[in-house]
Amino acid sequence: MKSIPHFPSQTFRLAASAAAITLITGMSASAVAADNGKYRIGIVTFLSGAAAGPFGVPASNAAKLTIDTLNSGKMLAPYTKIGINGLEIETVLLDEAGGATKQAEEFRNLVQRQKVDAVIGYISSGDCLAIAPAAEELGVPTLFFDCGTSKVFETVKNPKYLFRTGLDAVVDNVAAARYVAETRPNIKTVASIQQNYAWGQDSWADFSLSLKQLLPNVSVVSEQWPKLLQGQYGAEISALSVSRPDIIHSSFWGGDMEALMLQGGARGLFDKSVAVLTAGETGVETFKSNVPNGTVIGGRGPYGAFAPKNALNDWFRPAFTAEFKADPTYPAYKMVQAILALKAAAEKTAKPGVMPTSDQVVKGLAGLSFEAPSGTVKMARTNGHQAVQDVSFGEYRFDPKTGKGSVANVKTYAADCVMPPDGSTPADWIKAGFPGAKCK
Amino acid sequence: MSFPKHLASSTGSAVAIAALVFAAGTWVLPPWLAFLLTLAFAKGLVVLGVVIQMRAGLVSFGQALFYCIGGYIVGLASQSLGISDAFALLALATGAGILMALACGWLLTRYREIFFAMLTLALSMILYGALVKSSALGSTDGFNVAAPSFLGWTPQGDAQKQALYLLSVAVAAAVAIGIHRFMVSSLGRVIEAVRENELRVEYLGLSPRAVLFSNYVVAAGISALGGGLTALASGHIDPDMAVWTTSGEFVFIAILGGTGHVFAPFIGAIVFSVIRTFAIQEAPHFWQMTLGVVLLALILFLPKGLWSLIARDKPAEVAT
Amino acid sequence: MTTLIAILLDGAIYASWLFLVAAGLTIIYGVMRVLNMAHGSFYAIGAYAAAATVGWFFSGEHGNPYLSYLLLVGCALLAGVILGVVIEQGLLRFLMGRDEILMVIVTYALLLILEDATKLIWGVDPYFAYQPYRLLGISDIGDILRFANYDLALIAVAVFIGLAAWFVLNRTNKGRLLRAVIHDREIAIAMGVNVNAMFAATFVIGAVLGALAGALTAPAISVTPGIGVEVIVLAFAVVVVGGLGSIGGAAAGAVLVGLSRSFAVHIAPEIELFVIYGVMFLVLAFRPQGLFGQTLARRI
Numbered sequence A: 001m002k003s004i005p006h007f008p009s010q011t012f013r014l015a016a017s018a019a020a021i022t023l024i025t026g027m028s029a030s031a032v033a034a035d036n037g038k039y040r041i042g043i044v045t046f047l048s049g050a051a052a053g054p055f056g057v058p059a060s061n062a063a064k065l066t067i068d069t070l071n072s073g074k075m076l077a078p079y080t081k082i083g084i085n086g087l088e089i090e091t092v093l094l095d096e097a098g099g100a101t102k103q104a105e106e107f108r109n110l111v112q113r114q115k116v117d118a119v120i121g122y123i124s125s126g127d128c129l130a131i132a133p134a135a136e137e138l139g140v141p142t143l144f145f146d147c148g149t150s151k152v153f154e155t156v157k158n159p160k161y162l163f164r165t166g167l168d169a170v171v172d173n174v175a176a177a178r179y180v181a182e183t184r185p186n187i188k189t190v191a192s193i194q195q196n197y198a199w200g201q202d203s204w205a206d207f208s209l210s211l212k213q214l215l216p217n218v219s220v221v222s223e224q225w226p227k228l229l230q231g232q233y234g235a236e237i238s239a240l241s242v243s244r245p246d247i248i249h250s251s252f253w254g255g256d257m258e259a260l261m262l263q264g265g266a267r268g269l270f271d272k273s274v275a276v277l278t279a280g281e282t283g284v285e286t287f288k289s290n291v292p293n294g295t296v297i298g299g300r301g302p303y304g305a306f307a308p309k310n311a312l313n314d315w316f317r318p319a320f321t322a323e324f325k326a327d328p329t330y331p332a333y334k335m336v337q338a339i340l341a342l343k344a345a346a347e348k349t350a351k352p353g354v355m356p357t358s359d360q361v362v363k364g365l366a367g368l369s370f371e372a373p374s375g376t377v378k379m380a381r382t383n384g385h386q387a388v389q390d391v392s393f394g395e396y397r398f399d400p401k402t403g404k405g406s407v408a409n410v411k412t413y414a415a416d417c418v419m420p421p422d423g424s425t426p427a428d429w430i431k432a433g434f435p436g437a438k439c440k
Numbered sequence B: 001m002s003f004p005k006h007l008a009s010s011t012g013s014a015v016a017i018a019a020l021v022f023a024a025g026t027w028v029l030p031p032w033l034a035f036l037l038t039l040a041f042a043k044g045l046v047v048l049g050v051v052i053q054m055r056a057g058l059v060s061f062g063q064a065l066f067y068c069i070g071g072y073i074v075g076l077a078s079q080s081l082g083i084s085d086a087f088a089l090l091a092l093a094t095g096a097g098i099l100m101a102l103a104c105g106w107l108l109t110r111y112r113e114i115f116f117a118m119l120t121l122a123l124s125m126i127l128y129g130a131l132v133k134s135s136a137l138g139s140t141d142g143f144n145v146a147a148p149s150f151l152g153w154t155p156q157g158d159a160q161k162q163a164l165y166l167l168s169v170a171v172a173a174a175v176a177i178g179i180h181r182f183m184v185s186s187l188g189r190v191i192e193a194v195r196e197n198e199l200r201v202e203y204l205g206l207s208p209r210a211v212l213f214s215n216y217v218v219a220a221g222i223s224a225l226g227g228g229l230t231a232l233a234s235g236h237i238d239p240d241m242a243v244w245t246t247s248g249e250f251v252f253i254a255i256l257g258g259t260g261h262v263f264a265p266f267i268g269a270i271v272f273s274v275i276r277t278f279a280i281q282e283a284p285h286f287w288q289m290t291l292g293v294v295l296l297a298l299i300l301f302l303p304k305g306l307w308s309l310i311a312r313d314k315p316a317e318v319a320t
Numbered sequence C: 001m002t003t004l005i006a007i008l009l010d011g012a013i014y015a016s017w018l019f020l021v022a023a024g025l026t027i028i029y030g031v032m033r034v035l036n037m038a039h040g041s042f043y044a045i046g047a048y049a050a051a052a053t054v055g056w057f058f059s060g061e062h063g064n065p066y067l068s069y070l071l072l073v074g075c076a077l078l079a080g081v082i083l084g085v086v087i088e089q090g091l092l093r094f095l096m097g098r099d100e101i102l103m104v105i106v107t108y109a110l111l112l113i114l115e116d117a118t119k120l121i122w123g124v125d126p127y128f129a130y131q132p133y134r135l136l137g138i139s140d141i142g143d144i145l146r147f148a149n150y151d152l153a154l155i156a157v158a159v160f161i162g163l164a165a166w167f168v169l170n171r172t173n174k175g176r177l178l179r180a181v182i183h184d185r186e187i188a189i190a191m192g193v194n195v196n197a198m199f200a201a202t203f204v205i206g207a208v209l210g211a212l213a214g215a216l217t218a219p220a221i222s223v224t225p226g227i228g229v230e231v232i233v234l235a236f237a238v239v240v241v242g243g244l245g246s247i248g249g250a251a252a253g254a255v256l257v258g259l260s261r262s263f264a265v266h267i268a269p270e271i272e273l274f275v276i277y278g279v280m281f282l283v284l285a286f287r288p289q290g291l292f293g294q295t296l297a298r299r300i
Helices: A010-029 A052-072 A100-113 A125-138 A169-183 A198-214 A234-243 A254-266 A311-324 A330-349 A358-365 A426-431 B007-027 B031-055 B064-079 B086-108 B113-133 B157-184 B186-196 B198-203 B208-234 B244-257 B263-282 B287-301 C002-032 C039-059 C067-090 C100-122 C131-135 C149-171 C173-183 C185-190 C195-220 C227-242 C247-267 C269-286
Strands: A039-045 A089-095 A118-121 A142-144 A162-164 A189-193 A219-224 A247-250 A274-277 A296-298 A369-372 A375-381 A386-388 A391-399 A404-413 C138-141 C145-148
Touching (some): A039 A330, A052 A254, A052 A330, A089 B263, A100 B208, A125 A142, A142 A330, A169 A198, A169 A274, A169 A404, A189 A198, A189 A234, A219 A234, A234 C002, A254 A274, A254 C131, A311 A330, A330 A358, B007 B263, B031 B064, B031 B157, B031 B244, B064 B113, B064 B208, B086 B113, B086 B157, B086 B208, B113 B244, B113 C227, B157 B186, B186 B198, B198 B208, B244 B263, B244 B287, B287 C100, C002 C138, C002 C145, C002 C149, C002 C173, C039 C067, C039 C100, C039 C131, C039 C227, C067 C131, C131 C195, C138 C149, C145 C149, C149 C195
Parallel strands (some): A118 A142, A247 A274
Antiparallel strands (some): A369 A375, A391 A404, C138 C145
16 A cells, blocks of 8 residues: 555544534525514425325415415405415425425424424324424424324324314224215125225224124125235236125225226226225316226315315315316315414414414414314314314216216215214224214 | 544544534534434434445445334334433444344345345335334334433433434444444454455455454444434334335435545435435425435536545545 | 136236336346436336327327327337437436446436426326226136236237347347347457447337336326336346346246235235245345346456
8 A cells, every 4th residue: 555645634624524514504504584574384295206196286286375365365254364364474385205204304494494483284194293292392383284193192192282174084984984884784795905004004994993883794805905106906906806895995095096996997896896985085086987986985074076065165166276277186175274274273362463473373273163165174172183074975976978077975974973082092982882973 | 445544543533523513513503403413413323334334345225224123122112111211222222233233144244236235125125014014013104202311311392402412423423433443443454355355355364254244233233323313313213214215315325425434424414414405495396306416416526425525635545 | 716817817917017117127237237226217207108198199089099009109119218318328428337336326316306307297197098908808717807908918018028138139130249248348348349339229228118118007007206216126126036137037037026926915915015025035045146147256
């Protein structure tokens, strides 16, 4: 080896570069928005990856439409005040892709660097679990608009800043079981195909337990667990066909669900078996004639194709369709709902025209009852931090004349019928035979 | 990529100075930056594990295996065993990583090049599959890790985050010094010889496999330590920690920082995190593209990594 | 019996798909020693181009529906050639001879860029091109099993591509030259083979195969962001099981992985998630070079 000249400055350079990195990152980052008198909302939703198309982008579009309308002061009553409490709303949009650790980091950046006044977001349950303690720690009003895990309020027992303005996935699957039991009481066999991850596992557990309570004689003939985003379901469709089930329950969403329906439909899987799709609503517009009439679909609440008729919905649906050339699906409805919840809460407790504080917002939001395109939403569970709404299921109908899909035979279940009471875990509640459930 | 011996002491003091600079930052840095750095130091440890294997000519596309094991051991020990002390948890995580490496190492060290890469990838994906199937551990949602205590002291709020930041600086500095010593030791030098020519190392009467094995175990230990630190800092673990894209990111950062020095992985990790967070902020719809372009440019114009910016005027022979 | 037939047919269909996805990857690796992460993007872009064009084709009266199959292949060719030429001539050309791992990272950066570029061009809404999938009808196998003829045709396509590749490599002059490059690049250069031209041609062919796999898959799926990333690791696994750089190996790997997965789905769906990595691990544990890989001489 050649002899190496000695560099006395080596130590200095190392230390200096370390210091330089710290300085540069610190300085480049200090260029945060100044206090400009606007109400800043961080919106976090999937802008890339498989969940962007069916969920993330419709939700961010809905956010844009709603916030633009609020800022122009043209929103319907009772939301006619400009922006939030008379202050213009400023949006900071972030991509939810990349996993829970990264989201935990970006959540802190959002609050501490971007100085947002509130955060609305999160579709992935894993992200919600990771964000929940950070939201309480940083003391910023945080509204989960979509994620379905029932464990959010198990993680944070006595939430102050954390809210969920949509329903969890337990409700969907209990309602789906009730719908099946009421409309098809004579079925003997059920099969399942779920994406092999927490959402699919929880959905099937809740559905199969509920169905066992409601129709004890039904037997499970096949359980398929393809990988999330697999896209190719040839072997699974064969296995399901061979098992000859009366109904096939699936919590598939987005592209996977559409692919399953295309491939299964072409191979006649649904000629003898009825599919029950708990997240099927996002496909109503795209299914066309590829999905048989009578396929049971849910929309995770009274959203999208299941939304009721009211003034706000009469504004939202046409306005969304006009601006984005597509019908609003359930994630879009859930986003509007979250933004309106925040606005209603702030205006309930803050002095008009004054910047609402975090504490005013969370005080206003706890136990709030507010109007949304999906009807009246009550923040009635977990000390007023979890929204309560009805859930609807129905059957897909395609009209070849207009080329449009819709839902028929809709049944709506009151929250008290399908939602476990505070303090009991979903599985125990279902196994005990839904104690305290009030159904029509 | 060799380490002149007389630089050993100067590197040691440089690490100490850098650590002090960062430690002083605890009370100056904005909290979000301190948090970013905490995670970057943890990540840097895993990348260091990748780098020391690269010195042996082996590229692990499955280092996330140990990162994930570290994270889950911390999570499980704190949840099920009720251990809350950060140091005990990290020791457990490192130990578990080393045990796993002892079990896998005998097989993996038979492999070279792309086959080593793919076999490590397969192992980490098998762990991923097992975790996804474990409903009791929350499947893909994972679970949250409680805030740790530090030798009986349980800080709250901001102090908690500051303590974790200081811990990550201290751990990173200690490991950096340790690994630097390891690299300039005779064993560390043989590792490079193995990369250059395995057969000739055998002619010297040494067993390349034994050398690679010890190197693999060390890499696993510090990677698991990095995973444990991540779990403590972010307060959440999930199976994504083991997925192949996570490993890919570690290799990416290793190339980005360069393999020339123990500092390089940490610089790489910090720069990567900063670029990414600003790409996400400035271009929410196109941050992947921004990240890709910046990183491609860095690879094209700094083929020896960011470290070559600092070590540029050293003689070329040293930096091979 | 029904189950056994189902297992074999499902396995064969899945294996053909895997082979289509993996063929381009293994050819590029064999010749250029570049493990191309951007292969997933080629797949995705092929799928998008095909789905968008076929969707347009069926949106009005644009002629005989069977022309849509030509469109699928045409889109794949066009997308593959454009991508291949631009990336090879614009970037990889300057990096050849660099470390293998560095090239993996370069193509990973490409993957990130192409992923967002795809989104920029086609947006995030799903694209459908289901008509070609339905057009060929279904075949009844026994009294309950039905298979889409499109899927069965995929088997034929995969076999055809495999045979074509074998023919080109073994029975044409260009193919022999290519094998010389695969076997020993330096000697081939010394013998006067224009390696740069070989590389360019190989990369374009590999890109076209990737895009073709996407285009042929498009009719059966909903084309959405992220489909490219999902196939990369799958293609890697198949190629590694078979032996890197070998077309025959990719075929063998695809059949092995395809059948194992099909068995798992029908017999033990719980373990489906592990099958691919399990097969890869077992094969590598006993045959470190993969099924068809050559053992390399040790350097002295």
